[in-house]
Amino acid sequence: MLEEPWPDPEHGCCGGAEPELPSGSPSRRELLAYAGLSPLLATGFTRFETPGEIPRLERPDSVVRAALHVHSSFSEGAGALKAFGTPGQESASMESHAYSLSTMGFDLCMYTDHDHRMAGANWGATYVPYPTREDFANPGWTYSSQRYGSVAGGHNFGAGGLTVCNRNGLSGGVTLAYCDSGNKRWTYRTNLGGMTLALAAIAPETGYAEFRLQSSHRPATAGRPEGSYVLRYLLRTDVTERVTEVAGLTVIVSVPAQSGTTTVVPIDPCADLAAAYPDLGIRVHDMSAYGFWFGAGGGPECDNAALFQCLDIARTADVGAALALQRELLGDLQAGYPDIRLVQGLELSYAKHVNWLSNASTDITSTPPTGGSMSTYLRNSIAMIRAAGGASSYNHLFGATRGPLITGSARTGKIKTTATQLLANRLYGADILEVGYTLRGGMDLAAHLEVWDILLAAGMRVIANGATDNHNGSLSSYARDSNNFATDVLASTSDPALVIPALQQGRAFVSQHGKFGGLLDLSATGAVMGSTVTSPKSTVNVTVTHEGCSGMSVRVLQYAVHGSTTVNARRAPLKNVSINPGGRSTTALSFQNVNSYIRSEVWSGGKRVAFSNPLFIRRR
Secondary structure: OOOOOOOOOOOOOOOOOOOOOOOOOOOHHHHHHHHOOOHHHHHOOOOOOOOOOOOOOOOOOOEEEEEEEEOOOOOOOOOOOOOOOOOOOOEOOHHHHHHHHHHOOOOEEEEOOEHHHHOOEEOOOEOEEOOOEEEOOOOOOEEEEEEEOEEEEEEEEEOOEEEEEEEEOOOOEEEEEEEEHHHHOOOOOOEOOOEEEEEEEEOOOOOEEEEEEEEEEEOOEOOEOOEEEEEEEEEEOOOOOOEEEEEOOEEEEEEEOOOOOEEEEEEOHHHHHHHHOHHHHHHHHOOEOOEEEEEEEEOOOOEEEEEEEEEEEEEOOOHHHHHHHHHHHHHHHHHHOOOOEEEEOEEEOOOOOEEEEOOOOOOOOOOOOEOOOHHHHHHHHHHHHHHOOOEEEEOOOOOOOOOOOOOHHHHHHHHHHHHHHHHHOHHHHOOEEEEEOOEEOOEEHHHHHHHHHHHHHOOOOOEEEEEOOEOOOOHHHHHHOOOOEEEEEEOOOOOHHHHHHHHHOOOEEEEEOOOOOOEEEEEEOOEEOOOEEEEOOOEEEEEEEEEOOOOOEEEEEEEEOOOOOOOOOOOOOOEEEEEOOOOOOEEEEEEEOOOEEEEEEEEEOOEEEEEEOOEEEEEO
């Protein structure tokens, strides 16, 4: 066994894998709308891009299309948020995924939020809770200034805390200091359920001091458009009581304050959202703490400054309470989305990431590490999943960042290093490997397939699945994401009690949603894809099923199983056959009867759009 170090909490492996941003920049008018300085806000204008068309392809009834890696309001959202109103930077809600995936024709959505974020803790060898106070005299996070409508403004830190200065011209404006917790791996980003805050600040004599919280993206609801919900808390000297207004997807809470005197503002985001949007009911808890801003603003020719002293964050929910809340939300959401089955899973994320794919018969749990070996922790976690009847998926084998694409000798070296590690630890006992990535960890789909082939040739029975690792939730994010391989399971129903065992048995293939709507399978006498055919004969006859492949090509590959866990390079295939199926749905092929496996790939437009799991051959 080759021991690996625990991930560094300062440089861990979350985030950085959000979909490509839409091209172009928002107009000044759009940015002002986002900042709350335009009448557009009252109409609920909350996003810039129009989602591209996602073809909804009809599939055979025996295929259950599953999204088995999905992050909601209980995770950190898209990682690269830097400014308020940045297109494509959003944090998913559970409901945004339910809406988007059902619209795209998925049958099963499994929420796999990070267990450490549900616990409000960092990853690594020991349990370290998120900070409960940001002392602006000694800040732990990093800050950047952004001006919206103002002619000048900025921020600075001193002994008293964070000062934000703003000077407006002939129109109103605001200067915001964005609180970027990315330097600490987003240690305020988690679900708002059970979270309350207290802000200590000194408001300016004119205008206002502001604390702004961007929360989750939600689909169009009750006449409101889709978009990210926002809470704005304004400390004002010209009001005598707390007043709440609603402008589209923005809740504006004006709080009375005295200039020159510290005002402590209690903030209960879920309570304020519930008062503003009573139609949401329990779904106000399907919201995240995605972005924090601190600012000063006002009307025309307002010249002011606000001083922020500290922000206290209280979290009453531990991982057990968070999982229970998510189950309660699932019960509420399922009734509104009858076309897709919604199931709770979990991404165990204190170490290398492993998805708990639940058969829904046993409640999911999480146990944080207490030091020791990361390999032991991973093996124990996977054993816990197996004991509960679930399946374990080893995620993003090359790392969680997206690109850029690695080529040449660096690519070859990364394949060998990764394969060596996974062979030595036998994938920590995991059932499944995330293979369906167009680009992840700097490596393309071909590289993911190559490592999978190396493991299979070593005699490891590893099933491949797709990777819908989406943190945004919006339909537009799915439309622009090139990492769009679904897991298509051969099952009669989307019930996870049937789907997860079928996946473990290899009764699944991987395909790009919107590009493939067929069915792949492999069968021989007494065996099907995922199982083993044994025969004393010199050849084995295999039926290759390739429904829905008209106009595409199908490649069928046979690789030898040599059984050595020290071989970290893929050997040439024993057989490589190309099929032009035309209108046919099956093709009969003959293969050499040696210890080996067979898998198929579907190509369209010069790219792989689907691939099967293996059928194993063992010479009797």
